[in-house]
Amino acid sequence: MSQSLSAIARDRNIRYFMISFTDLFGVQRAKLVPAESIDAIASSGAGFAGFAAWLDQTPADPDILAFPDVDQLFQLPWQPDVAWLPADLYTPDGNAVDQTPRLVLKRVLAKAEEIGLRIKTGVECEYFLLSASGETISDGRDRQSKPCYDQQALMRRYDVIREICDAMLTLGWGPYQNDHEDANGQFEMNWTYSDALVTSDRHAFFKYMVKSIAEKHGLRATFMPKPFAHLTGNGCHMHLSAWDPEGKENLFYDPNGMLGLSDVGYQFIGGVLHSAEALCAITNPSVNSYKRINAPVTTSGATWSPNTISYSGNNRTHMIRIPDAGRFELRLADGSANPYLLAAAVIAAGLDGIANKRDPGPRCDNNNYTEPLPVGTVKQLPAYLLDALRKFESDTILSEALGAAFSTAYPKLKRQAWNEYSAHISSWELDTTLDC
The missing domain is CATH 3.30.590.10 (Glutamine synthetase/guanido kinase, catalytic domain)
Structure with missing residues (x-):
């Protein structure tokens, strides 16, 4: 994707982005990010507590980071000021969370x-x-x-x-x-x-x-x-x-x-x-x-x-x-x-x-x-x-x-x-x- 997400937001009148991942039980988890912050969050990853979703983690584990696939953007037709982005999970030190369903595929x-x-x-x-x-x-x-x-x-x-x-x-x-x-x-x-x-x-x-x-x-x-x-x-x-x-x-x-x-x-x-x-x-x-x-x-x-x-x-x-x-x-x-x-x-x-x-x-x-x-x-x-x-x-x-x-x-x-x-x-x- 040649354009930044913030530029796409301006072109398409998108106000918010959902950075979404699917956990092991198929439940979709998301952070709603305003367009003004999307480039920074997409670059650094949206933070989640893995134990709060259906993943094999504990409350003692560090946050996991969801990095959106910027080439797979779905602007909600029924609510076009919002866009959905599927994401892959990584640890703070850059390692893939190998149990992530999308990464398994x-x-x-x-x-x-x-x-x-x-x-x-x-x-x-x-x-x-x-x-x-x-x-x-x-x-x-x-x-x-x-x-x-x-x-x-x-x-x-x-x-x-x-x-x-x-x-x-x-x-x-x-x-x-x-x-x-x-x-x-x-x-x-x-x-x-x-x-x-x-x-x-x-x-x-x-x-x-x-x-x-x-x-x-x-x-x-x-x-x-x-x-x-x-x-x-x-x-x-x-x-x-x-x-x-x-x-x-x-x-x-x-x-x-x-x-x-x-x-x-x-x-x-x-x-x-x-x-x-x-x-x-x-x-x-x-x-x-x-x-x-x-x-x-x-x-x-x-x-x-x-x-x-x-x-x-x-x-x-x-x-x-x-x-x-x-x-x-x-x-x-x-x-x-x-x-x-x-x-x-x-x-x-x-x-x-x-x-x-x-x-x-x-x-x-x-x-x-x-x-x-x-x-x-x-x-x-x-x-x-x-x-x-x-x-x-x-x-x-x-x-x-x-x-x-x-x-x-x-x-x-x-x-x-x-x-x-x-x-x-x-x-x-x-x-x-x-x-x-």
Whole structure:
């Protein structure tokens, strides 16, 4: 960026900058900096107490410094006097805070570049629009058992959807469609794929943007994996392809390959399948995540989420789908996934697949909801977060690729969250065991 941030502020009438980082649990933390101070703060870093966020630090540790990526500036379309800047974390003596999710992704992408691969991704972020209290779906007339693509329900939320889509148009993301999803009150908005770090920054900003615009309209948006037991949950489907360093040739594309996918593409899929159980600790990072995968049938007739570690062609009942030549879709992740860790972990698993030429095995074309594969044919997904964390802790592929600092900090904090959940006495437990 040739201009200073203060000069950009003058040109664009920006009064404040949010220097923002995403912690290990996907929570966005920010300092609001007036334009008059932005150049100094961007140069020296915005100070944060690491223990106050979900990072593996103590109150005795020195401040961490957030240095904004000045080439990734997002001027808020709904509040244009404010701009958002994603940031990376460093110690006061200039060392990277290696557990920082955005830096974890950068390291994985650097490893891809070393072998001549430029990874591109796209994400499909599903969310619910709820009442301001978050207790009910915001549209009382949205009651169909099969509400997916419901035209009336979509247009009753036109003001919110239009404002979000208009914002993406203003930002230059190339949004191309918006729809009502499979659950009552649920929506999805699609924008054009890009380089993995660009998509992850946009993914992080998208979640902030959707929540902010929903609040502006007196509503509450949630990406929670399974807010309602009887409805389809919020997935975060990821599309991946690998390109040459210039981004001109799709190395996953082979017109002679099965379903138009190259050997490299299948090896990448093989790596994702091989590490899938450990991967779940990242793609499905919350206790609630495991109420979405392996879930019973919803009122719509299908959960649209996977239950086995398997892949297929254009078949949405498996963990991986190959909908088109030259790319694949991972249907495993949910709305609570950290935008940076999601990409980092999936790419790391795929790179291992390429390095070891992992065979994904035979394609599964069955309807996995009504005609499940025989027991033992493929592995099941973990049933609980604790199961996924144990797989992650015993896995060497992801831990080595994501780095020792992250691979120690992340499961440590996630186990704390699991223990907090385990200590909670639910109303179900009281209803079923109080009279024992």
